[in-house]
Amino acid sequence: METITGDLPKPPVPFTTGRAFTVRSHVTPPPTLVTRDCCRNFHHGREERARLPPVARSLKHPPLLGDLGSDIVEFEILDPIKVGDGHNAQVFNVRILNAQPNSEVFHGRKELVAKVYDPLYLDDDDGFLNPFLCVDKHYTHEVHAYRVLSNLQGNLIPRFYGSYSLDIRCEGTDYESETRTVRLILIERIPGVSMREVDPSKIPQPDRQQMIRSVIDFETEVYRRDIILTDLSPRNVMMVPPGCHPGGNLIFLDFGGAIFNRRLDEPVLAHLELFLGQYISPLIRWNEPRMLEFEDWVDWEWTPWVESEYAHTADTITPEMRAWYCP
Structure with a gap:
């Protein structure tokens, strides 16, 4: 070529x-x-x-x-x-x-x-x-x-x-x-710094776990609205000083890579059952590969932690969802 x-x-x-x-x-x-x-x-x-x-x-x-x-x-x-x-x-x-x-x-x-x-x-x-x-x-x-x-x-x-x-x-x-x-x-204009600018080792583990929980909850809510965030990463998460913003300590940025309807606009994918508009539990979506963007923030066993944090969502998972997300 x-x-x-x-x-x-x-x-x-x-x-x-x-x-x-x-x-x-x-x-x-x-x-x-x-x-x-x-x-x-x-x-x-x-x-x-x-x-x-x-x-x-x-x-x-x-x-x-x-x-x-x-x-x-x-x-x-x-x-x-x-x-x-x-x-x-x-x-x-x-x-x-x-x-x-x-x-x-x-x-x-x-x-x-x-x-x-x-x-x-x-x-x-x-x-x-x-x-x-x-x-x-x-x-x-x-x-x-x-x-x-x-x-x-x-x-x-x-x-x-x-x-x-x-x-x-x-x-x-x-x-x-x-x-x-x-x-x-x-x-x-959001006050604060991005997660990428912060040394995770300076933050106690319980606080980091709460932050990662907030990341998962936000992504899951956006996904419920049928949007895939392709650029969810520490550089696009702002850490805001306490009391400086009504949204709390984490604010999420940059949606230029958002994909709508949970799929690419390819004709061969149009027939897929993607459970549009439905809540999909992190138990079947936030596996090990999903968290790699934030791996520097995680120094605990991932799977047991997710299973513990989101155990209350287990009854929302249908057999069809499990078959699609956990083949």
């Missing part, structure tokens, strides 16, 4: 501290279908990547249309959270400067987090991934997940302040007279 290589230069990331942007509300299209290789970059895309400057590719492949709304929001970037080349999204803290006509939607909150789905700076795995398909998927799936989980907002997940569209001037490039469009969301 022919190998196509070469990374053409990109302009500097525009999301710098102190810069102000004006965005317009955007109604997202339905979540993109998730099939095998749905975000893969095939030969034509790799050839285009080697030939066209990154900005030219971004202009050629705008995001999915959706509908523009009437709300206009102006914000100033305060400081970066995850900004730079090679990220799935650009994430930074912002101060809301102005919001029209529905400023009450922010409930007096002036500092939020912006998450921008910019294909120009996405990590495309050296051309293996199609960045434009990736950001369309991440954006539409994250917005839809926040809507499906609306009654968890402000509690176990951040409060969602809407989806928006941003036009960025192609400054410092050969396309300065043009603008490229990216999508973004605004969400609640």
